[in-house]
Amino acid sequence: MQISEERLRSDIEKNASFGAIEHEGHGRTALAGTPPNGSARDYFVERLEDAGLDVKVDAVGNIVGRWVPKTADPNADAVAAGSHLDSVREGGMFDGPLGVYAALESVRAFQDEGVAVERPVEVVCFTEEEGQRFGSLLGSSVASGQTSVEDALAHTDDEGVTLAEGLETIGYAGDGRVNAEEWDAYLELHIEQGRRLESAGVPIGIVTGITGITQATVNIQGEANHAGTTSMTHRTDALAAASEFILDIERAANHTVEAESESAVGTVGREIVSPNSTNVIPGEVTLGVDIRDIESDSIANIVRDAKKSLERLEDERGVSTSYVTDLDINPVPMSDRCQDAMRQATEEMKLDAPKLPSGAGHDPMRIASVTDVGMLFARSKDGISHNPMEWTSWSDCATATRVLGESIANLASN
């Protein structure tokens, strides 16, 4: 199957012009339901129509272009593929658009070469994946039935504008609901947003699952006191206790990587110290903890170690502590059938495609609750994403798109 790198690049570059910002690299700000997002959608719908696809926009703005070639049974469940066109503030050009235009380019390649698929193929753009205005994974939550159309439309941004109003403004308040349950499978190509593929020196990887995540707020109370007049033996230093906790989290994650699951990660990314003055012993520290893995057992083990650490600090240092879970999402495995279809494609192309987990959340997390899903990652330069410096070479984009196309063909021919 022949992918047109030029056609793919032209679409992604044109898409990047909507909401483009002045910055080194290729930055854009195209939040869901804003005019740049509207222009990007208009261009996408034109491209779908140019390729002869039937376009449908649902009530929450999800766009689907449906292709039913003569070889396909129009009543068979479709194989769907896509991603999203909304960006974060000052984001990059590939996160989302690569997956949308790779799906469309796959269909155009099928058309060019007369690939005889037996199922309809649908090219999908989900609304508001990033969640920078109305909440993340919103379009896919509706398509998978986890959020109702009414609830989604009532989500508001910081100014109190609803998703319904945002979509109305840009002309993408459609009808009905894209129902992912009707899909035979859903595939998505996305940039990796990490360095594993770059480190491995390969352009593409097959995602085994989207990691589960638990986030917690940990509070440690000691006693604020004069740093000069309070002897070492009379202090209850909340920051020293917090420092032990941070290293305990790191140790627990490293131990889990060695013993159980190499994809496990544990991070303390946020720390607020009070009163935070050089000459005062810290009286209170609040920490933001983030633990993820593809295996829920690993997450549970690190959480258990975190709580043990706090108990120990209470005993040994006399601090008071609390651990409040803010977020708790289970790991979402990708379907074996979809991984097999992608593995078959890479083997035929003689590509080394390592298996890897996705540490970030994506629309397939939602879609996996109603049909088989698979994800491909394309190599990211320096692992940078959500940043104008985000970069995947055009040749990697083309290679990854060809793997996506072959995988869709594999699934659509069964």
Place this chain on the structure above:
Amino acid sequence: MQISEERLRSDIEKNASFGAIEHEGHGRTALAGTPPNGSARDYFVERLEDAGLDVKVDAVGNIVGRWVPKTADPNADAVAAGSHLDSVREGGMFDGPLGVYAALESVRAFQDEGVAVERPVEVVCFTEEEGQRFGSLLGSSVASGQTSVEDALAHTDDEGVTLAEGLETIGYAGDGRVNAEEWDAYLELHIEQGRRLESAGVPIGIVTGITGITQATVNIQGEANHAGTTSMTHRTDALAAASEFILDIERAANHTVEAESESAVGTVGREIVSPNSTNVIPGEVTLGVDIRDIESDSIANIVRDAKKSLERLEDERGVSTSYVTDLDINPVPMSDRCQDAMRQATEEMKLDAPKLPSGAGHDPMRIASVTDVGMLFARSKDGISHNPMEWTSWSDCATATRVLGESIANLASN
């Protein structure tokens, strides 16, 4: 020697009414050169005059009340004692005023009982000890010749008001300069601002010296990255490195306490994490380090251990670090002669008066450069200071004042 607890209490309570704030306890805000400080000075000058002392106000507002009884040689160097009347914002009623009024009460007790001192006695109020408007220890820096009158008067507050203007406003821009070099000795009674005396169950302690202090800003640079997509083996976590450093400082201080000098303290009181988001591995951490002791060797050893820790973290964790010294003040020992005079007083009174260092800076730090100085600490409830809850019982105030008076008498009779 008989101290009037009632007279002492009346003066300190009256002083606390100037700038009094609504708060549990006894709060006041009487920053140097503000109207509440002016009223407190007016009341103090009246009290000095009531006791028959000659009052002098110098160009930077330092106030001295001089008493030359018939038994004294008017040409002999005076024994001086006092403290300050300015407060921090929302400070307590004892920090400063106790020392000022205890010195005056000592003279009144000498007068009541006809104590035959052979040297003049001077009761001193230094300008701007706290440094909340124009810079700390300002009056005593001028009295000891470390800062010129002109330089001190040109110091400005946050609104650009000079000390000269502040003093003019409250009517305390006097003439000349109190010259501490002309004093035979200077004694100061101050609240402890720590818990050592409370822990020891005694009302008073003899200060061995004012601790030296070094403060530094430590910067640790790692690499900010996605907490979900960056594996444990690919991270350079600035916060984990900073946590090791914080524990290394604590360990070095504890080791110094055990091996060399029990008064040594090492604190990281300030920590700024960037970007400080739960789902991002910290890329940069800035720390404020505070190290103090009465022994300069101990300070040097902890600083050396801190720098070794940073070198180790660069090697082991791949972070970049910097250590910038912001403040470096040598320890100031109190004179043996003054400590002996105080020891003799407490022994005669059959008081157990432990030796202890002062972890906070005080005017005697400056005066020690030109004459013999001694300090007494009175027990502080819960070690609280710079706070409306600051408290020393009236009976402790009276006991401490009697020790001060006996010590002045011991020095003034030689």
